[in-house]
Amino acid sequence: MELRSKIPSGPLEQKWERHRSEIKLVNPANKMKYHIIVVGSGLAGGSAAASLAELGYTVSCFCFQDSPRRAHSIAAQGGINAAKNYQNDGDSAFRLFYDTVKGGDFRAREANVYRLAELSARIIDQCAAQGVPFAREYGGLLANRSFGGVQVSRTFYARGQTGQQLLLGAYQALARQIAAGKVHMYPRTEMLDLVVIDGQARGIVVRDLVSGAVSGHAADAVVLATGGYANVYYLSTNAKGCNATAIWRAYRRGAALANPCFTQIHPTCIPVTGPHQAKLTLMSESLRNDGRIWVPKRTGDTRAPGAIPEAERDYYLERLYPSYGNLAPRDIASRRAKDVCDEGRGVGPGGHGVYLDLADAIARLGRQVIGERYGNLFEMYQRITGENPYDGPMRIYPAPHYTMGGLWVDYNLMTTLDGLYAIGEANFSDHGANRLGASALMQGLADGYFILPYTIGDYLAQAKRDTVGPDHPTFRQVQGEVNERVRRLLAGSGRKTADVFHRELGRLMWDQCGMSRNAAGLNDAIAKIAGLREEFARDVYVGGKGEDFNQALEHAGRVADFFEFAELMCRDALHREESCGCHFREESQTPEGEAKRDDARYSYVAAWEFTGVGNAPTLHQEPLAFEAVHLAQRSYT
Amino acid sequence: MHLTLHVWRQQGPGLPGSFVRYAITDVSPDMSFLEMLDVLNQQLLARKDEPIAFDHDCREGICGACGMVINGRPHGPQRATTTCQLHMRSFADGAELWIEPWRARAFPVIKDLVVDRGAFDRIVQAGGFITVRAGSAPEANAVLVPKRDADLAMDTAACIGCGACVAACPNASAMLFVAAKVSHLGLLPQGQPERSTRVVTMVAQMDAEGFGACTNHGECMAACPKEISIDFIAQLNRDYCKANLAPKPPAKEFTGAA
Numbered sequence: 001m002e003l004r005s006k007i008p009s010g011p012l013e014q015k016w017e018r019h020r021s022e023i024k025l026v027n028p029a030n031k032m033k034y035h036i037i038v039v040g041s042g043l044a045g046g047s048a049a050a051s052l053a054e055l056g057y058t059v060s061c062f063c064f065q066d067s068p069r070r071a072h073s074i075a076a077q078g079g080i081n082a083a084k085n086y087q088n089d090g091d092s093a094f095r096l097f098y099d100t101v102k103g104g105d106f107r108a109r110e111a112n113v114y115r116l117a118e119l120s121a122r123i124i125d126q127c128a129a130q131g132v133p134f135a136r137e138y139g140g141l142l143a144n145r146s147f148g149g150v151q152v153s154r155t156f157y158a159r160g161q162t163g164q165q166l167l168l169g170a171y172q173a174l175a176r177q178i179a180a181g182k183v184h185m186y187p188r189t190e191m192l193d194l195v196v197i198d199g200q201a202r203g204i205v206v207r208d209l210v211s212g213a214v215s216g217h218a219a220d221a222v223v224l225a226t227g228g229y230a231n232v233y234y235l236s237t238n239a240k241g242c243n244a245t246a247i248w249r250a251y252r253r254g255a256a257l258a259n260p261c262f263t264q265i266h267p268t269c270i271p272v273t274g275p276h277q278a279k280l281t282l283m284s285e286s287l288r289n290d291g292r293i294w295v296p297k298r299t300g301d302t303r304a305p306g307a308i309p310e311a312e313r314d315y316y317l318e319r320l321y322p323s324y325g326n327l328a329p330r331d332i333a334s335r336r337a338k339d340v341c342d343e344g345r346g347v348g349p350g351g352h353g354v355y356l357d358l359a360d361a362i363a364r365l366g367r368q369v370i371g372e373r374y375g376n377l378f379e380m381y382q383r384i385t386g387e388n389p390y391d392g393p394m395r396i397y398p399a400p401h402y403t404m405g406g407l408w409v410d411y412n413l414m415t416t417l418d419g420l421y422a423i424g425e426a427n428f429s430d431h432g433a434n435r436l437g438a439s440a441l442m443q444g445l446a447d448g449y450f451i452l453p454y455t456i457g458d459y460l461a462q463a464k465r466d467t468v469g470p471d472h473p474t475f476r477q478v479q480g481e482v483n484e485r486v487r488r489l490l491a492g493s494g495r496k497t498a499d500v501f502h503r504e505l506g507r508l509m510w511d512q513c514g515m516s517r518n519a520a521g522l523n524d525a526i527a528k529i530a531g532l533r534e535e536f537a538r539d540v541y542v543g544g545k546g547e548d549f550n551q552a553l554e555h556a557g558r559v560a561d562f563f564e565f566a567e568l569m570c571r572d573a574l575h576r577e578e579s580c581g582c583h584f585r586e587e588s589q590t591p592e593g594e595a596k597r598d599d600a601r602y603s604y605v606a607a608w609e610f611t612g613v614g615n616a617p618t619l620h621q622e623p624l625a626f627e628a629v630h631l632a633q634r635s636y637t
Numbered sequence: 638m639h640l641t642l643h644v645w646r647q648q649g650p651g652l653p654g655s656f657v658r659y660a661i662t663d664v665s666p667d668m669s670f671l672e673m674l675d676v677l678n679q680q681l682l683a684r685k686d687e688p689i690a691f692d693h694d695c696r697e698g699i700c701g702a703c704g705m706v707i708n709g710r711p712h713g714p715q716r717a718t719t720t721c722q723l724h725m726r727s728f729a730d731g732a733e734l735w736i737e738p739w740r741a742r743a744f745p746v747i748k749d750l751v752v753d754r755g756a757f758d759r760i761v762q763a764g765g766f767i768t769v770r771a772g773s774a775p776e777a778n779a780v781l782v783p784k785r786d787a788d789l790a791m792d793t794a795a796c797i798g799c800g801a802c803v804a805a806c807p808n809a810s811a812m813l814f815v816a817a818k819v820s821h822l823g824l825l826p827q828g829q830p831e832r833s834t835r836v837v838t839m840v841a842q843m844d845a846e847g848f849g850a851c852t853n854h855g856e857c858m859a860a861c862p863k864e865i866s867i868d869f870i871a872q873l874n875r876d877y878c879k880a881n882l883a884p885k886p887p888a889k890e891f892t893g894a895a
Contacts, residue, residue, distance in 0.1 A: 051771040066692060067758050069798055070700040086778065122774070129774035131767045131822050133790040140781030159791055164699055168794065172766035179762040187755070210747055239694040273667040278675055279696045383718060386667070386726050449771040497682045499675075544687055549649075549748045551690055552682065 001256060001609045003622045006410040007111040012628050013093075016115040019411070020454055024461035031056035034460050037204055037219040039191045039246055041068030043163070043441055044424025045225030046170035047448030053182035054173075055453055060217060061174065061183055062206060064190040064241055064554075069171045072227060072239040073444060076163025077284045079147055079155035080127075080441040082120040087144055091152040093117040098629055099150050100439060103329070104404070104432020105581035105597060106631050107259070109605070109624065111411060112429045119446045124156055126449055130169035134158050147286075147437045155438045160284060160376055166441055170448070190554065191246045192482045194222065194253045194420065197474050200465060201253075201420035205475070205482050209554060212547040214482050216470035221419045221456055224250060225448070228403035228425040230263060232562045232569065233514070234506020236400035237269060237282040243558035244565045247407050247426055251568075255415040256607035256620060258408035258428035260565070261573035264435055264582045265515050266401035267333035270384050271353040280399040281384060283377050285437055288326045288333070290361035290370070293317050293396075295354050299344035305355055305393050316340055329634075331434055331582045331595075334398035338515050339593075341397075348395045357393035398515065402440060404431040404582070405572070408607040408622070412455035413447060416607070418463060421456060423447035428605065433581025486546045489556045494541035498556035501536045505529070505559070505566060513570050518586040522574040526567055533563040568608060568617060575619065578602045599631055638664040638725060641733045642677070644689055650745050650753075656735065666726035670713065671696060671703060673725055690749040696721040698862060701797030704804070705750045706737040711801035711860040719799065719862040739800050741809035743847040754800050756846035757814060763842035764835040765818040767827050786824050794821040795863040802857035802865075808849030813857040815843050816873035817865050823876055833880035840877055 008019040026034065034057050038049040041063040049061040063071060083096040096117035101108055128134060128142070135143040135157050147155040158165040177183040188209040195203040195216065203218040229244035230236040251257045268288065270281045294315045296308055316336055318325045328336075337354045340346065347353045362370050367390060371378070378389045385395075407415045407422035409429055414421050424444040431439065468475075508528055512521040536559070544550040579588045579595035580602070588596045605622040639662045647654030661677050668676070671693050678688035694702040698719040705720055707713035713723045728734070736750065744752040782790075796817035803811050819836050822828035828835075851870060858867045 047771070054770045065694060065700070065702060066754060067701075067798065069758070069761075070694055070702050072695060072700070075695045075697050075699050084777070122772075125774040125777045126769070126771060128777040128780065129767065129769040129827055131790075131825050131827050133787050133794050133821065133825065136782050136784045136787040138784050140783050141778050158794075161699065161791075161795060164797075165791075165794060172761060173769075173771075175758065175762040176766045176768065178758075185758075187758075239700060240696060241694050274665050276665060276668050276672045276676055278669070278672050281697055380722075383715075383722050384669075384724065386724065453771065494685070497679060499679060541682060541685075543682055543685060549690055549751065552678075552688055 001416055001618070001620055003256070003408065003416070003607055003620050004410060005109065005622060006412060007109070008411065012110065012114050015111050016118060023454065023458035026457045026461045028056055032058055034058065035060065035219040036221050036223060036456065037062070037217060038223045038225060039204065040071065040225035040227060040424070040426070041171070041174065042071030042073035042225060042227060042424060043167055043170055043444030044426070044448045045223070046071065046167065046174050047445050048223055048225060048423060048452050049183055050170060050173035050177050051449050051453045052456070053177035053180070059177070059183045060186065060219065062186045062189045062191055062204070064188065064209060066188055068174055068185060068187065069168065071167060072242055073167045073441070074164045075239065076441055077160045077282070078286065079145065079157035079162045079438040080123065080166065081147070081154050081438045082124045082156055082442065083117055083154060084121050084124060086142060087153045089152045091154050093120070095152065096120060096154065100430065100436060101432065101629050102632070102634070103436035104434050105634060106432065106599070106603070106626065106629070107262070107580055107605070107624065108430055108432030110626055110628060114628070115451070116430050116443055116446050119450045120442050122450060123442060123445045127166055127169050127445070130173060132158060132165045132169045150436070163441060166445065170445070191226070191249070192557065193249045193478050195475050195478050196253045196417060197468055197472065200418045200463065202468050203470065203475065205478050207482070210549050212545065212550065214479055214486070216475035216479050218469050218472070218475065220460055220465060221421065223421040223423060223452065223456070224407065224426050225424045226426045228406070229565060230400040230403050232506070232566050233400040233510050234502050235272065235277060235280050235510070237266060237280050240279060243561070245558055245561045247422070248561045248565050250407060250415065250417070250420060252610050253417065254610065255417045255420055256408040256609050257405070257568060258605050258607045259405040259433070259572065260569045260608070261513070261576060261583050262404035262433050262581065263400060264330065264402040264404060265334045265398045267330055267337060267398050268356065268396045269399035270381065271348055271395050271397035273349060281380070282399065282401060283381065283396070285330070287356060287358070287374060287377060290373070291326060291356040291358045292360060293326050293333070293354055293356055295340045295345040295347060301345070305347070314340070314345070329434070331584070335515050335584060337398055353395035353397045355393035356396045358389070359393065362390065402435055404428065404433060404435055408605065412458060413452055414455070414459065419459060421452060423452055433583055485557070486553065488537070489540065489542050489553060489560065490546060492540035492542060493538060495539040497541055498552065498559045501532065501540060502555070502559045502562065504532060505562060508532070509566055509569070513566070513573050516584050516586055517573050519574060522570045525570045526574070529563060529567045529570065536560065536563060571617065572606055572608065576602055576606065597633060638666060638728070638730045640664055640728065640731070643733070643735045644749070645737045646689070646749055647746050649748055654746070664725050666724065668725045669696065669721055670707070670723040670725065671721050690751045692751050693721055698722040699797060701799040704739060704799045704801055706739065706804055708735050711739070711804040712862055717862055717864050739804035741803045741848070743809065743811070744800060744803065752800070754798070756848070757798050757800065757811070759846065760811070760815060760839055760842045761818065764831070764838035765822070767822060768831060780826055782825060790821050790824040793817045793824070793865055793869050796865055797863060799862065801860045801862060803848065805856040805860035806849065807854055807856065808852060810851045810857070811843050811846070811848040812851035812870050812873065813861065813865060813867065815839050816869040819876060820869040820872045823872070832876065833885065836873065836876040837880050
């Protein structure tokens with residue numbers, strides 16, 4: 001396997017423009033002859049499917065939800081960044097690019113990130129024209145807010161539901177193409193494998209989640225927009241259905257997986273309440289603008305928060321990071337919360353929580369102002385915990401939220417497999433080792449509206465392909481393999497459910513490949529995962545039939561793939577003996593306990609190649625060359 | 638907490654269904670309603686019974702996947718709360734709960750509590766969009782939108798498409814859902830060119846799907862987890878009347894040779 005990033009030559013600011021002018025075009029009259037499969041209907045998949053159809057391609061779009069409108073992009077709260085410089089505060093594409101590269105701790109590809117920053121402004125134009133009800137100023141112009149500790153105000157938002165509104169924009173564009181007959185939509189249909197013929201991705205095998213029927217779909221190119229894998233931890237802020245199956249199956253068919261250990265743990269989530277917990281809920285990071293984070297100074301202090309005098313509280317972020325205080329970046333805020341809880345100073349059930357206290361802000365600004373700013377968040381907190389945040393501090397704890405790793409892609413967003421593309425959270429390309437707030441929506445839409453529709457034409461116009469249909473022997477073979485996997489899941493001896501296994505895996509990953517990692521823990525996790533996986537194969541109970549609406553079967557298949565995925569995550573984390581962004585290796589820290597990067601040894605993208613079941617994967621390195629930015633150690637003290 | 642549940646079980650579309658009684662113990666008041674069903678399903682699996690099928694995904698009240706009728710009320714007793722955000726502390730210890738799927742001809746049951754809401758997607762496909770190709774948009778600030786209009790549009794764009802409005806309506810009408818989309822796009826300058834065609838095609842599709850008519854019960858607004866106001870139904874009616882009573886004359890079609 002060779003990693004050819006295909007970064008265009010020339011100055012950074014001209015690469016995309018030049019590339020766009022040089023890549024091959026498909027004759028408009030021929031576009032309808034090309035069939036493209038898009039898996040996933042979130043911001044990336046929905047916008048890509050709609051845009052490809054607008055160009056004239058024949059598109060099939062698949063999602064496991066009952067409607068493309070329900071993809072998990074819908075849950076994004078905060079906003080979307082764009083270098084519009086509407087606030088006249090000196091923003092530019094270069095600044096957005098720089099912030100993103102630095103925020104990612106210098107582990108992203110410069111050329112891709114610059115293109116993202118460059119395209120950001122057009123995304124806002126597109127979405128506003130679709131009718132996205134962005135927040136406005138009284139004069140009717142678009143409003144902005146600042147976000148994620150950058151020094152300009154460049155975030156566009158629609159109340160606390162920006163992801164929902166952007167997704168509905170893409171969904172409506174997609175609906176228009178479905179009505180026009182250009183997109184065939186397959187809801188409640190899950191991709192279970194990729195079909196590769198003569199080294200080219202030629203289609204997928206799917207399971208109809210209502211009837212249970214397994215079928216093959218052939219195409220000229222396949223686009224995976226299947227999101228992230230944070231549910232490997234079982235408890236995360238992801239939707240229950242989010243899974244790694246599509247990218248894992250692509251990996252097993254020859255697509256390299258890059259930086260799987262880069263997973264973001266978000267600091268402001270509502271803590272776990274008990275063993276029944278099925279998912280975690282994020283509360284917007286904006287609360288840290290006015291909230292102070294603290295725990296009792298003394299371990300085992302079980303007094304109510306109001307009974308703990310000021311002198312006995314430890315505002316640990318303010319103490320450790322006097323200049324950034326409670327606004328320290330996500331990775332740091334999360335790690336420090338874990339540290340104080342590990343010391344036994346955590347609050348709430350099980351000691352897994354820290355206080356987020358807005359009492360000072362309420363006293364300073366009054367309940368009304370705080371209510372206007374955070375009323376909806378307070379309501380959400382009260383709905384979930386039954387506690388009124390006006391009466392006392394809220395409790396928060398970090399939770400897995402976003403995964404920067406994903407399928408390796410070149411500048412054209414093509415994976416190492418010809419004809420297979422990965423966009424949105426499913427690829428690795430833009431966020432390095434840590435994603436900045438309000439950047440995920442930007443990336444998904446840039447990929448789907450403005451990058452993939454061009455770059456895929458370059459491949460379609462050049463690559464030679466035989467005509468194949470779902471009756472091709474390879475399709476039949478892959479379909480047979482999928483049926484066999486389903487059969488084996490249903491044949492388990494039945495001692496434990498997939499949910500029990502998933503929780504065990506999640507606990508292990510959280511403890512040993514979560515916010516803080518070390519070699520001994522990772523080696524131990526790899527050994528334990530292998531044991532758990534064998535036990536799962538032998539003992540899982542699924543029940544019901546394959547040819548039926550069977551949610552236990554859907555879940556079991558995803559868990560089986562998470563077991564394999566988890567091992568690769570741990571291997572990646574083990575090999576990267578540096579700390580960078582969200583990847584904190586305890587062996588690599590400064591005397592103050594901060595992350596210590598090792599640019600001499602690890603300034604590369606780690607792309608893993610599958611070499612067969614039971615074999616160690618092969619590591620390929622894509623060196624990261626930084627021409628426009630100067631590598632610096634992040635400091636927030 | 639101990640609860641008695643009567644859950645609608647139905648093997649498939651068009652098959653007869655019935656309520657099945659389950660006793661569940663050790664329910665924590667901190668559980669969400671769906672977590673309570675998760676626990677029950679794990680118990681059913683442990684005795685090799687078939688778990689209860691129900692739709693759910695984000696569990697944050699925004700994707701719109703979940704929804705069931707609990708003691709006669711879509712999404713249960715709590716105001717402005719989806720089933721996934723409803724917590725067991727809303728119920729008394731020893732309570733008896735009747736749990737059913739959305740009931741409407743246009744939402745056929747797939748299995749147990751899962752219904753097919755494809756009709757909503759088809760209504761949006763009929764016209765619930767603004768025609769704008771990727772890449773063709775003008776500079777975003779070139780079109781001003783008064784703050785009041787943007788805020789109102791956001792109020793109604795908040796619809797999550799869960800279908801509670803239909804389930805709550807004695808006529809199984811989808812007027813609130815359609816009104817939400819028609820008003821959202823109709824309130825914005827970008828939505829004006831297609832305003833009258835949109836309302837006509839969406840309403841036609843709504844009727845074709847077999848939803849009932851609105852007779853101003855207001856149950857939809859009471860059940861809506863996003864508290865979308867029936868004022869928007871009035872807006873829908875105004876737009877619909879205007880489009881039908883004062884239609885613009887059709888323009889002469891010109892199809893010249895290229």
